[in-house]
Amino acid sequence: MWISMEVxxxxxxxxxxxxxxxxxxxxxxxxxFGKNSCNAFIKRSSELDFIGGDNYDNPMKIIISxxxxxxxxxxxxxxxxxxxxxxxxxxxxxxxxxxxxxxxxYSPEHMKKYSDRFGIYKEIGxxxxxxxxxxxxxxxxxxxxxxxxxxxxxxxxxxFPIPAAIYRRDFHSRKETVKKLMEATGGxxxxxxxxxxFYLYKHIKKNKNLLEYLPETEVTEDYRQVxxxxxxxxxxxxxxxxxxxxRGICIITKREDGYKITxxxxxxxxxxxxxxxxxxxxxxxxxxxxxxxxLIQRYLELAKVDGAPFDIRxxxxxxxxxxxxxxxxxxxxxxxxxxxxxxxxxxYALTLDEALKRSFDVAKEEREKxxxxxxxxxxxxxxxxxxxxxxxxxFGIDIALDVEGKPWIIEANVFPSFKGFKNMDYDTYxxxxxxxxxxxxxxxxxxxIHR
Amino acid sequence: xxxxxxxxxxxxxEYSKILHSLFKNYKSSYDEDIVVFTTLNINLQKMEVAxxxxxxxxxxxxxxxxxxxxxxxxxxxxxxxxxxxxxxxxMEGVTLINYINKFDQWMIMDMISSNDKVxxxxxxxxxxxxxxxxxxxxxEKKYITMPSRGASLSRVIYAEPDPDPESDIVRGSQYFKKGxxxxxxxASLCQRKWLFIEIPDIVLHHNHPLVCRIYMQKxxxxxxDFLKRILYPDPNMxxxxxxxxxxxxxxxxxxxxxxNNFLPSIGHCFIDMxxxxxxxxxxxxxxxxxxxxxxxxxxxxxxxxxxxxxxxxSRYYRAT
Numbered sequence: 001m002w003i004s005m006e007v008x009x010x011x012x013x014x015x016x017x018x019x020x021x022x023x024x025x026x027x028x029x030x031x032x033f034g035k036n037s038c039n040a041f042i043k044r045s046s047e048l049d050f051i052g053g054d055n056y057d058n059p060m061k062i063i064i065s066x067x068x069x070x071x072x073x074x075x076x077x078x079x080x081x082x083x084x085x086x087x088x089x090x091x092x093x094x095x096x097x098x099x100x101x102x103x104x105x106y107s108p109e110h111m112k113k114y115s116d117r118f119g120i121y122k123e124i125g126x127x128x129x130x131x132x133x134x135x136x137x138x139x140x141x142x143x144x145x146x147x148x149x150x151x152x153x154x155x156x157x158x159x160f161p162i163p164a165a166i167y168r169r170d171f172h173s174r175k176e177t178v179k180k181l182m183e184a185t186g187g188x189x190x191x192x193x194x195x196x197x198f199y200l201y202k203h204i205k206k207n208k209n210l211l212e213y214l215p216e217t218e219v220t221e222d223y224r225q226v227x228x229x230x231x232x233x234x235x236x237x238x239x240x241x242x243x244x245x246x247r248g249i250c251i252i253t254k255r256e257d258g259y260k261i262t263x264x265x266x267x268x269x270x271x272x273x274x275x276x277x278x279x280x281x282x283x284x285x286x287x288x289x290x291x292x293x294x295l296i297q298r299y300l301e302l303a304k305v306d307g308a309p310f311d312i313r314x315x316x317x318x319x320x321x322x323x324x325x326x327x328x329x330x331x332x333x334x335x336x337x338x339x340x341x342x343x344x345x346x347x348y349a350l351t352l353d354e355a356l357k358r359s360f361d362v363a364k365e366e367r368e369k370x371x372x373x374x375x376x377x378x379x380x381x382x383x384x385x386x387x388x389x390x391x392x393x394x395f396g397i398d399i400a401l402d403v404e405g406k407p408w409i410i411e412a413n414v415f416p417s418f419k420g421f422k423n424m425d426y427d428t429y430x431x432x433x434x435x436x437x438x439x440x441x442x443x444x445x446x447x448x449i450h451r
Numbered sequence: 452x453x454x455x456x457x458x459x460x461x462x463x464x465e466y467s468k469i470l471h472s473l474f475k476n477y478k479s480s481y482d483e484d485i486v487v488f489t490t491l492n493i494n495l496q497k498m499e500v501a502x503x504x505x506x507x508x509x510x511x512x513x514x515x516x517x518x519x520x521x522x523x524x525x526x527x528x529x530x531x532x533x534x535x536x537x538x539x540x541x542m543e544g545v546t547l548i549n550y551i552n553k554f555d556q557w558m559i560m561d562m563i564s565s566n567d568k569v570x571x572x573x574x575x576x577x578x579x580x581x582x583x584x585x586x587x588x589x590x591e592k593k594y595i596t597m598p599s600r601g602a603s604l605s606r607v608i609y610a611e612p613d614p615d616p617e618s619d620i621v622r623g624s625q626y627f628k629k630g631x632x633x634x635x636x637x638a639s640l641c642q643r644k645w646l647f648i649e650i651p652d653i654v655l656h657h658n659h660p661l662v663c664r665i666y667m668q669k670x671x672x673x674x675x676d677f678l679k680r681i682l683y684p685d686p687n688m689x690x691x692x693x694x695x696x697x698x699x700x701x702x703x704x705x706x707x708x709x710x711n712n713f714l715p716s717i718g719h720c721f722i723d724m725x726x727x728x729x730x731x732x733x734x735x736x737x738x739x740x741x742x743x744x745x746x747x748x749x750x751x752x753x754x755x756x757x758x759x760x761x762x763x764x765s766r767y768y769r770a771t
Contacts, residue, residue, distance in 0.1 A: 101540050103714050104551050107558035134715045144712040157565035157713060172541035 001083075002052070002059040002125060003091070005076040010065035013040035015089065017062055018050035029087045033072040034094030034127070034161035035184055036141060040068055042089075055449070056122040073161045075147060079125045081446045093126040093444035095437070096143070096163030098181070098189070100170035103132045111146055111155035120434045121150050123449040124441035129160050133173040136162075138180065165443035167436050168192060171415055182391070188443045190318070190393035190436070194414040196241050197295055204409060207384050213377055213409050215298040215400075220291045223284045227277065230254055235299035238290055250290065251299055252280075265289075300408055303359045303401040308334045308347075310355055311400045311410060314378045315418065317435040318393035320442040324382040326375055327435050328428040330420045331355035349420040360405055374399055374407050381412060393439050454765050455500065455518030456487045457539075457547075459525040460532065462742075463489050466524065467503040469745055471510050473754040478506050482762050486515055490527065490535040493517065520765040522718065523549040524740060540716070546768045548669075548718035552739020557599045557646055559737045562713045569709045572702050572724075572734045575649040581637050586647060588632060593650045595660060595725070595735070596632060598642035602723060602738030604683050606641060608632070609653075609660050648735075654691055654726040659684045662723050662735060663696060665703040666744060668756075669718040671763040675707055678753050679744075683723075693730035702732045710737060718764060 008016075015031060017023070021044070031040045045063070053060035059079050069076055074091070083090040097114065099106055111130060118128075131145030141162055146155040166181060166189035181189050195203075201217045204210045216233055219241075220226055230236050230252060240248035249264040259280050263270040274280050284290060302309035310333040317327045331350045350358075352374075356367040378397050385392055396416020400408045421429035438448045458466045467487045474485065488502025500518070504511040527533045539547045557578050564570050578599065579586040588594050593611040597603075610632050636645050654661040666678040677700055682688055690696060703722040711717055721744070723736035749757060 102537065102550065103716060104554065104558075107555060108561055109558070135713060137712070157562050159712075174543055 001081065002054065002056055003062050003080050003082045004059040005069075005074070005080070006061060006063045007066050007069050007076045008063050011067050012065060013038055013068040013071060014043060014065040015040050015062065015068060016043045016045050016048065016064070018048040018060070019044045019046040020050040023084045025084065025087050025089065029089050031068065031072065032088055032090045033074055033092065034163050036072045036161035038068070038071050040065075040089075056125050073142060073159055075127055075149075075158060075160075077149065077151060078127055078147075079150075080127075081125055083445070090445065092164060093124060093441045093446040094161060094163045094165075095124075095126065095128045095440045095444055096145075096160075096166040097128070097130040098166050098168045098170065098173065099130050099132050100172045101132060101134050103134050106130060106132060106146060108146060108155040108157075111148075115148065115153070115155075116430065117433045117437050118148055118150065119430055120437060120448075121148075124437060124446065126441070126444075126446065127160065127163075128437070129158070129163070130155070130169075131160075133177040133181075136177065136181075164188065164445060165440045166190070167440050169415075187391055190391045190439070190443070191414050192392070193388075193390040195412075197239065197411060198241050200409075200412055201295070203385070203388070204381075209380055210377075210384060210409065213407060215300055215408050215410075217295055217297045220294040220296050222291065223281050226284065226290075226296055227280070229296050230259075230280075233298040235301075237297050237299040239295045239297065241293040241295055248294075250287075253299070300400050300402050303355075303403055303405065305331075305333050305350065305355055305358045310334065310347075310350070310359070311398055312352060312355075312374060312407075313416070313420065314374065314397045314399060315416065315421075315432050316378050316382050316395045316397055317432065318439050319435060320438050320448055322439075322442070324379055325435075326378065327432045328418070328421050328425070329374075330424055332420060349424045351424070359401075362405075366405075370401070370405050370407075374401075377407050377409065381409060385412065394436055452483045452769075453504075453515050453518045454483050454485045454761065455502075455521035456485060456505075457521050457523045457525045457536075458487055458489055459527075460489045460491055460529075462525070463487055463503060466745060467505050467510055469749065471503075471505040473749065474506055474758050475508065477755050477758045482506065483765065485761070486513060486518065489525070490532040493535055493539075495535065495538055517545065519545055520768055521545065521547050522761060523547055523552065524719075524745070526552055526739075547716060548764070548768075549720075549739050550716045553601050554737045554739075555600050556597070556602070556736055557644065559710060560646070560734070562710055563706060563734060566709045569705050572706055572732065574651075574733050577647045577649070579633060579636065579645045579647055581643050581645070584633065584637070586633075588647055593652070594632070595648040595650055595653075596636065596645055597648075597736075599644040599646050600642055602721070602736035602741075604662060604664075604723070604736075607660065607662075607735070608635075609655070609658065650725070650727075650733075652728040654694065654728060654730075656684055656688055660725050660735075661688070661691075661694075662725055663699050663732070664721050664723050665700055666721045666740065666748070667703065667707055667719070668760045669764050670760040671767055673764070673767060675704055675711075676756070676760060677704065678757065679748050681743075681748065691726075691730070693728075694726050695730065698730075699724045699726075699732040702734075706734055707737075 025042050028039055029042050030037055052058040056079055080091050127147055129145045129147035131143045135144040143160050147158050149156050162184050166185055168189055168191040171194040182192055204214045235253045238250040251262045253260045258275040261272050310331045313330050315328040316324050319325045329352045331352055332347050333350055334347045396413040398410040400410050418429055418432050441448050484504055485506045486502040486504050488500045492501040498517040499514055501514045504513045527536050539545055540550050560576050563573050577586050591612055595609055597607045662683040663680055665680045667675050668678050670676040706722055719740050721738050724732040725735050726732055
């Protein structure tokens with residue numbers, strides 16, 4: 001049921017409901033808002049009409065005392081949903097967006113970039129606010145942050161209760177805070193942990209069903225190991241464990257007459273040719289950082305569109321049924337002459353259908369099978385990661401297709417970027433923005449008008 | 452254990468000398484050493500800093516592990532410096548006090564306006580974006596206008612309606628006719644966003660708003676402590692009888708306590724207050740400690756308090 005609130009001054013915790021409303025609470029009940037709660041007097045009034053409440057635009061009016069508003073830190077101008085569970089009255093949903101530690105950045109202006117997530121706000125209602133881990137007052141169970149005031153379409157500062165569900169949007173929070181938030185919400189903070197590339201590879205190696213989709217990978221140790229790896233697989237890609245978006249990459253291709261190195265570590269791409277192993281050793285001696293948190297991986301011969309390799313970003317998200325769904329797929333085609341596919345390096349985006357059509361000269365049914373293989377590989381990877389002791393609900397999975405059309409797992413990002421979708425397919429982009437909000441409302445214990 | 456002081460890139464030597472000359476008198480044998488350094492000399496991979504040790508008899512250049520408590524007295528203008536500072540903000544096991552020292556006043560005013568207890572210190576404010584030309588001041592009203600970012604008093608413009616419609620010149624710290632102030636702002640090279648504060652009749656001194664800059668610092672148990680106040684434009688001016696500067700100090704303390712809820716990293720600051728003719732204090736600016744504080748004000752009796760607060764706040768953060 002949807003409600004709007006009128007605040008009446010009063011020094012007692014009181015909630016006034018329409019006389020005709022059929023609920024089993026008399027005189028006193030427990031009112032819950034986010035993780036805050038308090039006992040309140042329940043009164044009935046024949047002056048309140050028992051009408052409406054069926055949707056956001058038609059809420060039923062209730063009266064609530066200013067004491068209760070202050071105690072529970074309710075933003076009374078918001079339209080909420082209300083639930084009656086035995087002697088409990090639950091008002092919500094109360095959803096938190098956990099941002100990073102940079103508190104001075106989180107202004108109403110900064111928060112505008114989150115506003116496009118509110119296209120489905122009327123399906124969830126309630127209090128949605130953003131906060132930094134540094135602005136949590138654990139002692140008083142309150143959080144200082146910014147909430148989205150739907151009525152005037154602005155982010156406004158305020159003081160809020162600990163939310164019932166949290167969508168984690170940044171990964172620099174202190175471990176201790178994350179642990180406390182997980183405990184406080186009963187595990188209802190999703191994207192609760194970010195793993196690195198190497199963790200993913202170790203995880204996949206333990207899973208027989210996924211292992212065959214993982215290119216051979218090792219952590220770089222010394223020249224001897226790297227050389228042995230190159231001799232074994234031929235072409236390799238060296239990737240920093242803790243960087244993304246194509247930063248810090250170096251590709252070495254073995255040729256009959258030596259080695260070709262394509263180095264993306266600086267802004268300008270450096271290409272050099274090395275005649276023999278001795279000079280390759282010199283290269284590694286001069287570039288010791290390639291042994292500092294780097295992975296060496298077989299460099300796959302990728303499928304190409306118009307001569308340029310591409311990879312596939314699959315956005316997997318949990319829906320309100322708590323099932324993984326594919327919310328969007330984009331193919332990122334490398335810029336001409338480039339070997340890496342990141343759009344930030346000058347590449348461009350294509351739909352999967354278009355990319356498959358242009359790179360594989362096969363029947364439509366074959367292409368459909370390729371799409372299915374990609375989808376099931378991603379579902380299996382998500383389900384496998386779900387078995388870890390963390391709460392995941394959103395991944396950007398990078399898949400590569402080799403020239404045979406076989407999918408390979410390249411990376412799974414817990415904090416993916418959707419920029420490519422914004423330009424390529426705005427409806428898909430919005431769907432990706434909305435799904436976690438709907439999931440968060442579901443976690444907070446409220447229904448959503450699911451489309 | 453060493454306490455860190457992060458200074459601007461060009462200020463390490465100067466701050467080291469000033470702080471050394473003051474702090475060496477107060478250091479007890481239980482106090483931690485203090486090292487001054489810049490972002491240029493932080494090795495994030497090795498978690499080390501090279502800087503100037505200021506808490507012993509002589510200044511020493513040292514290389515020490517990255518301190519777990521760092522007081523940021525710097526302004527970072529280069530992207531490389533900002534990157535290092537952000538890394539410190541994110542680092543587990545490091546407490547950086549004052550992530551920044553130059554604040555967006557629009558953001559600060561929005562914070563203040565969200566709280567019933569302190570919003571009475573706020574005058575009506577409006578943002579003007581040069582690129583959008585989205586605000587036009589009303590011709591009959593008085594304003595203070597200033598760039599949204601920072602707290603430079605030299606950029607504060609007082610403007611009031613023109614009493615002589617034939618003249619372009621009116622009284623004020625800058626002279627503008629009717630709405631032409633936005634034309635002046637458009638032409639200035641300084642910042643894109645400007646704030647307009649709609650003011651009542653305020654206390655002026657030689658046509659400049661009287662501003663009381665109130666310096667504060669966190670002390671033990673994370674509590675705010677008053678350090679010093681100074682009047683602008685003339686520190687020696689006679690304060691009008693109806694202005695109670697003690698009230699202004701209390702207002703500044705109320706304000707920083709509220710702002711601090713949203714910006715918990717702040718550990719030292721100043722707040723600028725202006726005054727209505729009736730003597731009521733209103734918020735103008737929030738800033739980190741300015742160079743005038745270090746170069747002039749710190750030389751008197753507050754230096755001991757300033758030092759002791761650094762030591763006790765460091766101990767508080769370590770203990771919590």
